[in-house]
Amino acid sequence: MQQIIPGKSVKELDAAFIKDKGITSYKLMEQAALAFCDWFVEQISPENDLAVFCGTGNNGGDGMAISRLLWERGYSVKVFIMGDPANGSKDFKLNHEVLPEAIPVQLVENVNWENWKAKVIIDGVLGVGINRPLEGAYLDLIKRLNNFPAKRIAIDMPTGLPSDEILEGEAFKAMFTVSFQFPKMALLFPEHASYTGELVIKDIGISPDYFETFEPKMYYLEKKDIPELHKSFDRFSHKGNFGKVMLIGGSYGKMGAVRMASEAALRTGSGLVSCFVPRCGIQVLQSSLPEAMVEVSEQDHYLDEYPPDNLTRYDALGVGPGMGQHSKTAIMLEELLKLYKGPMVIDADGINLLASHPHLLNMLGHNIILTPHLKEFERLAGACAHQRERVDKVAEFVEKFQCTIILKGAHSLIACPDGTLNFNSSGNAYLATGGAGDVLTGMITSFLGQGYSPKEAAFCGVYHHGLAGELAGKVNRRGTIASDIIAKIPQTYLQLGIH
Numbered sequence: 001m002q003q004i005i006p007g008k009s010v011k012e013l014d015a016a017f018i019k020d021k022g023i024t025s026y027k028l029m030e031q032a033a034l035a036f037c038d039w040f041v042e043q044i045s046p047e048n049d050l051a052v053f054c055g056t057g058n059n060g061g062d063g064m065a066i067s068r069l070l071w072e073r074g075y076s077v078k079v080f081i082m083g084d085p086a087n088g089s090k091d092f093k094l095n096h097e098v099l100p101e102a103i104p105v106q107l108v109e110n111v112n113w114e115n116w117k118a119k120v121i122i123d124g125v126l127g128v129g130i131n132r133p134l135e136g137a138y139l140d141l142i143k144r145l146n147n148f149p150a151k152r153i154a155i156d157m158p159t160g161l162p163s164d165e166i167l168e169g170e171a172f173k174a175m176f177t178v179s180f181q182f183p184k185m186a187l188l189f190p191e192h193a194s195y196t197g198e199l200v201i202k203d204i205g206i207s208p209d210y211f212e213t214f215e216p217k218m219y220y221l222e223k224k225d226i227p228e229l230h231k232s233f234d235r236f237s238h239k240g241n242f243g244k245v246m247l248i249g250g251s252y253g254k255m256g257a258v259r260m261a262s263e264a265a266l267r268t269g270s271g272l273v274s275c276f277v278p279r280c281g282i283q284v285l286q287s288s289l290p291e292a293m294v295e296v297s298e299q300d301h302y303l304d305e306y307p308p309d310n311l312t313r314y315d316a317l318g319v320g321p322g323m324g325q326h327s328k329t330a331i332m333l334e335e336l337l338k339l340y341k342g343p344m345v346i347d348a349d350g351i352n353l354l355a356s357h358p359h360l361l362n363m364l365g366h367n368i369i370l371t372p373h374l375k376e377f378e379r380l381a382g383a384c385a386h387q388r389e390r391v392d393k394v395a396e397f398v399e400k401f402q403c404t405i406i407l408k409g410a411h412s413l414i415a416c417p418d419g420t421l422n423f424n425s426s427g428n429a430y431l432a433t434g435g436a437g438d439v440l441t442g443m444i445t446s447f448l449g450q451g452y453s454p455k456e457a458a459f460c461g462v463y464h465h466g467l468a469g470e471l472a473g474k475v476n477r478r479g480t481i482a483s484d485i486i487a488k489i490p491q492t493y494l495q496l497g498i499h
């Protein structure tokens with residue numbers, strides 16, 4: 001998996017790579033520029049005139065190299081330099097020197113903005129070298145570019161965005177950020193969505209072993225990582241191999257949640273799916289999901305204090321969807337935690353009950369995966385000012401209670417008891433729809449039931465869920481509903497080449 005390291009470590013990483021490979025830093029910059037251009041030519045046709053803004057550090061060096069390479073590929077390019085080129089970094093200067101004379105170059109301070117035009121703005125002003133908020137001429141430039149009607153593309157980082165912290169002040173509002181080798185952590189924060197735009201990661205050839213010495217252990221979960229996590233089944237496999245799981249939840253008016261989680265478990269491949277619901281749920285489930293078996297609790301409208309009998313029948317449990325927060329249900333959850341030693345996902349009202357009965361937290365452990373969204377997590381662990389703080393709190397929580405946490409959102413964070421923090425790459429905004437979380441619970445429960453470890457189940461569940469959302473979103477766009485995501489689960493296996 002691709003490791004994410006702090007922006008301040010990038011120089012050290014590059015230096016180790018360059019030394020080891022016996023190449024120059026200029027060559028590495030050229031590789032980065034080529035990777036950017038390979039992506040660019042697929043997106044933007046040469047009819048568009050380009051304005052490339054370059055600082056005088058290595059981000060500006062990238063900008064210069066990209067200007068040359070795109071000009072060679074037939075684009076009309078103009079270069080604008082922010083800062084004093086005489087004080088530029090070594091590789092900025094080298095790339096400045098080899099810039100073809102046909103490319104016009106101007107200092108930003110000399111630009112007459114009246115009648116200035118460009119269809120595409122490429123931001124190579126500052127990258128991971130940023131060490132303070134933008135001010136003065138830098139701030140003026142970025143504000144101007146943000147208001148300009150052009151397509152905006154950032155090289156490595158949008159200028160002004162710190163690589164690992166929350167933005168203070170202003171930054172370039174990119175529609176696309178093409179980041180080299182790994183996503184800088186701040187590009188994954190929800191607060192920065194309008195600055196990062198669509199995130200593209202381009203490999204520049206630095207292999208994973210160069211990352212290993214760096215802390216913290218943060219990773220980016222990508223499509224290529226998923227197939228090897230999957231178990232293979234053959235034609236002699238029987239439904240027992242695919243696991244027997246139970247989804248526990250539902251309450252009066254919220255039976256859909258447990259129904260969707262159960263269908264998602266079936267679509268993810270579970271051999272047998274049972275539900276445990278209040279009495280009022282039996283008709284709903286039996287008539288809308290005939291593949292699932294149903295057991296009922298004594299009460300009509302909520303789950304009473306007694307968990308289902310004989311829990312050892314199940315390979316995994318998923319608890320919480322639509323469950324409500326009745327005090328009797330809290331007792332049932334406590335009993336479950338006492339009695340069931342197999343793997344378990346706890347979601348939604350299950351998490352809310354943990355938050356309102358904190359003594360239960362000490363019963364968590366390696367076999368348990370919690371799947372809170374941001375607000376549910378804050379109910380568990382206290383309010384957080386922003387995602388940076390939340391990431392730290394998630395890591396602390398997991399260290400303390402030794403369970404897995406999946407903090408849901410764009411780039412869901414999977415924090416594991418082995419100390420790793422893993423950000424997901426799949427998914428899109430169409431996943432933000434009622435019931436999508438229930439679908440995720442069903443999927444992870446299914447993987448646990450199929451014998452995947454909690455870490456493998458969390459990775460596969462989150463990745464496939466995001467991918468199903470992407471596939472559903474392609475067809476249904478803003479009209480995507482959770483059932484559409486369920487319907488696309490089988491196709492995610494096809495897309496990943498898994499049988």
Ligand SMILES: NC(=O)C1=CN([C@@H]2O[C@H](COP(=O)(O)OP(=O)(O)OC[C@H]3O[C@@H](n4cnc5c(N)ncnc54)[C@H](O)[C@@H]3O)[C@@H](O)[C@H]2O)[C@@H](O)CC1
Pocket residue numbers: 010011014025028029032055056057058059060062089125126127128129130131132133134135138155156157180
């Ligand atoms: N060999 C390498 O080091 C590679 C670097 N790459 C590029 O190099 C970039 C990092 O380059 P640098 O380390 O030179 O840093 P940057 O080019 O990001 O920044 C240059 C300098 O700007 C100054 N600065 C910081 N904050 C400022 C502010 N708010 N206002 C004005 N000036 C400010 C700092 O002195 C900083 O060193 C990466 O983001 C990436 O684009 C890529 O070419 C890949 C290879």
Ligand SMILES: [K+]
Pocket residue numbers: 059123124125126127154155156157158159
């Ligand atoms: K930039």
